[in-house]
Amino acid sequence: MVHLKEKRIVFLDPRNIKTGYATTDQNERYRLLLLSESIRENGLILPVTVRTSGGIYVAVCGEKRIKASILAGVKKI
DSSP states (O other), X not given: OOOOSOOOOOOOOGGGEEOOOOOOSXXXXXXXXXXXXXXXXXXXXXXXXXXXXXXXXXXXXXXXXXXXXXXXXXXXX
């Protein structure tokens, strides 16, 4: 059983969140670009989930949204 120490909402610079997501093919890059345009126009509708590891924020859920936010030029998510 996992015990969560603290749950809270924070706004972070997406460039400061470590992800393991890498675009590999042209279709994936295109979908990421479309997502970034949507985020630029509508904002980030679904939040991302991160955890801290040694003072570093690591993506748990929403890696594509993080990368698309960076492409969109979003400063805080």
